[in-house]
Amino acid sequence: MRILSRDLQGHIGEQVMIEGWVHKKRLLGGLTFINVRDRDGLVQVVVKDKNEVEKLRGLQIGTVLQVAGTAVEEPRAPGGVELHDVTLTVSVPVTDEPPIEIDKPLSHKPDNLDTLFDYRVIGLRNIQERAVFEIQSTICRTIRDYFYEHDFTEMHTPKLLAEATEGGAEVFKLDYFGKTATLAQSPQFYKQMMVGVFERVFEIAPVYRAELSATVRHMTEYTSVDGEMGFITLQDLEQFLSGLLYAVVEEVWAKHEEQLKRWNATKPLIPKEIPVISMQEIHERYSKATGQQSVGEKDLRPDEEKWICEYAKKELGSDAVFVSEWPASEMKFYHKANDENPQIADRVDLLFRGVEITTGSMREHQYDVVVKQLKDLAGGDPSDPGFAPLLNAMKYGMPPHGGFGLGLERLTQKILGFHNVKEATLFPRDINRLAP
Amino acid sequence: MRILSRDLQGHIGEQVMIEGWVHKKRLLGGLTFINVRDRDGLVQVVVKDKNEVEKLRGLQIGTVLQVAGTAVEEPRAPGGVELHDVTLTVSVPVTDEPPIEIDKPLSHKPDNLDTLFDYRVIGLRNIQERAVFEIQSTICRTIRDYFYEHDFTEMHTPKLLAEATEGGAEVFKLDYFGKTATLAQSPQFYKQMMVGVFERVFEIAPVYRAELSATVRHMTEYTSVDGEMGFITLQDLEQFLSGLLYAVVEEVWAKHEEQLKRWNATKPLIPKEIPVISMQEIHERYSKATGQQSVGEKDLRPDEEKWICEYAKKELGSDAVFVSEWPASEMKFYHKANDENPQIADRVDLLFRGVEITTGSMREHQYDVVVKQLKDLAGGDPSDPGFAPLLNAMKYGMPPHGGFGLGLERLTQKILGFHNVKEATLFPRDINRLAP
Numbered sequence: 001m002r003i004l005s006r007d008l009q010g011h012i013g014e015q016v017m018i019e020g021w022v023h024k025k026r027l028l029g030g031l032t033f034i035n036v037r038d039r040d041g042l043v044q045v046v047v048k049d050k051n052e053v054e055k056l057r058g059l060q061i062g063t064v065l066q067v068a069g070t071a072v073e074e075p076r077a078p079g080g081v082e083l084h085d086v087t088l089t090v091s092v093p094v095t096d097e098p099p100i101e102i103d104k105p106l107s108h109k110p111d112n113l114d115t116l117f118d119y120r121v122i123g124l125r126n127i128q129e130r131a132v133f134e135i136q137s138t139i140c141r142t143i144r145d146y147f148y149e150h151d152f153t154e155m156h157t158p159k160l161l162a163e164a165t166e167g168g169a170e171v172f173k174l175d176y177f178g179k180t181a182t183l184a185q186s187p188q189f190y191k192q193m194m195v196g197v198f199e200r201v202f203e204i205a206p207v208y209r210a211e212l213s214a215t216v217r218h219m220t221e222y223t224s225v226d227g228e229m230g231f232i233t234l235q236d237l238e239q240f241l242s243g244l245l246y247a248v249v250e251e252v253w254a255k256h257e258e259q260l261k262r263w264n265a266t267k268p269l270i271p272k273e274i275p276v277i278s279m280q281e282i283h284e285r286y287s288k289a290t291g292q293q294s295v296g297e298k299d300l301r302p303d304e305e306k307w308i309c310e311y312a313k314k315e316l317g318s319d320a321v322f323v324s325e326w327p328a329s330e331m332k333f334y335h336k337a338n339d340e341n342p343q344i345a346d347r348v349d350l351l352f353r354g355v356e357i358t359t360g361s362m363r364e365h366q367y368d369v370v371v372k373q374l375k376d377l378a379g380g381d382p383s384d385p386g387f388a389p390l391l392n393a394m395k396y397g398m399p400p401h402g403g404f405g406l407g408l409e410r411l412t413q414k415i416l417g418f419h420n421v422k423e424a425t426l427f428p429r430d431i432n433r434l435a436p
Numbered sequence: 437m438r439i440l441s442r443d444l445q446g447h448i449g450e451q452v453m454i455e456g457w458v459h460k461k462r463l464l465g466g467l468t469f470i471n472v473r474d475r476d477g478l479v480q481v482v483v484k485d486k487n488e489v490e491k492l493r494g495l496q497i498g499t500v501l502q503v504a505g506t507a508v509e510e511p512r513a514p515g516g517v518e519l520h521d522v523t524l525t526v527s528v529p530v531t532d533e534p535p536i537e538i539d540k541p542l543s544h545k546p547d548n549l550d551t552l553f554d555y556r557v558i559g560l561r562n563i564q565e566r567a568v569f570e571i572q573s574t575i576c577r578t579i580r581d582y583f584y585e586h587d588f589t590e591m592h593t594p595k596l597l598a599e600a601t602e603g604g605a606e607v608f609k610l611d612y613f614g615k616t617a618t619l620a621q622s623p624q625f626y627k628q629m630m631v632g633v634f635e636r637v638f639e640i641a642p643v644y645r646a647e648l649s650a651t652v653r654h655m656t657e658y659t660s661v662d663g664e665m666g667f668i669t670l671q672d673l674e675q676f677l678s679g680l681l682y683a684v685v686e687e688v689w690a691k692h693e694e695q696l697k698r699w700n701a702t703k704p705l706i707p708k709e710i711p712v713i714s715m716q717e718i719h720e721r722y723s724k725a726t727g728q729q730s731v732g733e734k735d736l737r738p739d740e741e742k743w744i745c746e747y748a749k750k751e752l753g754s755d756a757v758f759v760s761e762w763p764a765s766e767m768k769f770y771h772k773a774n775d776e777n778p779q780i781a782d783r784v785d786l787l788f789r790g791v792e793i794t795t796g797s798m799r800e801h802q803y804d805v806v807v808k809q810l811k812d813l814a815g816g817d818p819s820d821p822g823f824a825p826l827l828n829a830m831k832y833g834m835p836p837h838g839g840f841g842l843g844l845e846r847l848t849q850k851i852l853g854f855h856n857v858k859e860a861t862l863f864p865r866d867i868n869r870l871a872p
Binding site for chain 1: 438455457458474475496497498499500527528530532534535557558560561566569570572573576577580584587589590591592593594595596597598608609610611612613615617619626629630632633634635636641642644646648656657659666667801802821824825828829831832833834835836844862863865867870871872
């Protein structure tokens with residue numbers, strides 16, 4: 001019976017069998033030490049017997065083998081256990097050296113990223129790289145659990161669409177049996193429509209953007225976490241998002257201490273209620289503190305986003321901050337203006353460690369108003385069949401509702417402190433990259 | 437504070453407030469009865485007071501309102517509770533009649549399906565239709581929990597690919613900044629490659645097939661449940677799939693009794709170990725029982741799949757059956773032939789209620805063998821860059837591994853007993869349908 005590396009501590013002094021890949025091999029004082037990698041970690045194996053050493057001759061890292069031996073306590077070994085008096089069974093010999101190092105940290109410097117991604121299939125065997133996606137799996141699971149706790153229904157909406165209802169230029173088009181189809185940039189309209197059915201819906205699925213830019217934050221495909229809720233207010237949405245980020249950080253730090261250390265990741269400060277600051281106040285504080293005049297501007301400058309995050313960290317004890325009171329003139333047509341003050345939108349952007357990670361907003365749910373906004377704000381034609389499903393949902397009764405969309409890779413990036421979102425993407429796609 | 441329909445039983449005799457949509461409205465003996473729908477169910481509301489009745493004048497099904505009143509036990513009402521002495525607050529009046537009935541079951545007859553899908557956005561408010569996707573959400577959640585229990589890592593692989601490595605004609609192509617990209621038909625190669633990293637991986641995500649057929653089982657986009665495991669045998673895979681189907685059926689029947697009744701769905705018999713029958717034995721039994729000669733054929737006839745499922749149900753007490761010992765000549769190039777008998781493939785198809793719901797197979801993990809099979813079985817060129825990632829994974833060490841892919845919609849369909857997979861799809865896509 002195979003034992004996993006994480007379970008060896010419970011078998012000290014016993015005969016055990018492990019299975020995995022040769023991760024590292026070195027000679028030291030007449031002994032051969034190999035590290036064997038399995039799905040959890042590494043096991044150090046001491047090979048002394050000449051016949052056993054002979055079995056490894058000419059074999060490279062990546063070789064798949066079984067090791068039977070005695071588990072011995074050894075504080076200097078990974079996991080604190082070592083295997084002695086071993087018998088090796090090579091099940092898959094590897095005779096080529098791997099094209100990228102898997103037993104020491106790989107460089108994430110900008111000029112090494114193409115190499116990193118070109119050799120991704122093998123490079124992910126590096127346990128530091130693998131750790132990124134083990135953490136991402138936990139982030140994703142925690143987000144889903146949070147949705148379930150809050151009574152959301154999961155849905156699967158189509159990514160093949162007849163027309164592009166949002167965006168315009170940044171839409172991929174494809175031949176669909178002689179017609180043109182487009183790839184969804186977001187499940188925005190579907191999630192709103194499904195509030196009329198389930199009240200609370202979520203989806204975690206790929207979305208597509210024909211982004212012409214090759215920057216640290218643009219990708220043509222990413223994993224979008226989308227949530228939408230009916231019968232709520234903007235404050236409910238703020239509370240929901242605060243709790244979501246809090247839950248993710250707590251769970252990741254509870255489960256992945258060792259992997260986080262490999263990346264020198266520091267735990268973000270996330271209060272259970274993330275502070276809310278109005279755009280006006282940010283402009284004023286920023287202008288006063290930096291001498292850069294931004295008061296009256298309709299958006300935050302990138303530098304201002306960084307500044308307010310530093311301010312919130314220092315003064316409010318939070319690595320995240322909500323920006324409220326966005327100008328209504330900047331609304332998308334499906335956004336909702338504030339009932340008391342129609343000059344501002346019912347919207348909050350969540351900034352985390354210097355960048356926006358999600359926009360939460362209330363949606364206009366009144367048929368007449370959304371038809372007017374479609375014309376006035378987007379120059380859209382309400383009789384365009386692409387808008388019919390959304391407008392019909394309103395026409396036949398939609399409650400006040402709101403939601404958000406959040407890039408899973410960007411959240412992973414900010415949690416680990418990466419410069420480029422692609423470092424937190426399993427197989428990134430951008431204008432220059434379609435493989436592997 | 438709003439109370440949900442499911443919680444009313446705990447508030448009998450109290451003043452409560454509910455929120456939702458008018459689902460049904462009727463006059464009876466001078467009283468107005470309305471059913472209010474929320475995310476869980478229906479609440480019957482008795483409106484007596486003339487001023488309150490007046491508030492509903494001209495308003496249609498779909499109207500969003502708040503109802504404050506006294507919760508009264510009433511066995512004949514849905515959920516056993518009724519609201520009396522109510523005050524209504526209409527928050528979103530609806531004055532148009534819905535284009536499709538939402539308060540009685542909708543026809544799923546083949547000639548009504550187009551209507552059903554054309555009006556999907558509103559039609560899903562029908563609680564019988566909604567039930568399908570509440571059940572689907574539970575199926576999906578149960579499958580994920582089962583993966584987590586078995587130590588799988590979730591991954592997100594790209595659907596935008598440089599070349600089509602599988603399939604051929606049934607691949608969607610799109611313009612990718614002047615190059616050609618294709619849409620993934622399956623994460624097959626990615627999941628195999630990621631066994632080299634995580635040992636056990638899963639993904640639940642859309643896949644795309646440019647299917648020219650408009651049948652009850654073809655769609656151009658569906659949700660594929662993919663799992664892949666290293667260091668396993670075919671028997672491990674059978675056990676895993678048995679347990680998966682068992683867990684899904686148990687959880688759906690535990691959670692959705694009422695919704696299943698709406699569809700007259702009967703609970704399938706799934707033993708913890710689903711029986712395995714060889715193709716040869718099925719051919720022999722079928723030929724003997726029906727007089728139709730199928731012995732020696734390399735696949736099961738559709739009629740034979742139905743027959744063996746009925747046989748398994750009657751004789752073996754199982755609504756599911758594994759078909760083993762497939763001819764190796766029919767293997768895909770990445771499949772594995774049996775070590776003892778290379779004439780058969782290490783593959784099992786899982787039949788459930790008359791159709792195949794998944795193929796589980798061991799993959800060839802030895803570099804030299806897979807290169808040979810690529811040439812011999814698929815006529816492929818191992819130097820084609822599209823194969824490089826998969827072949828490199830083998831070259832640098834892959835353990836024995838296997839996995840499966842399963843359509844979430846098809847599983848939902850068979851659990852509910854639908855004739856057409858599109859009935860179990862939120863917004864189906866086929867050669868004729870790209871909207872809504």
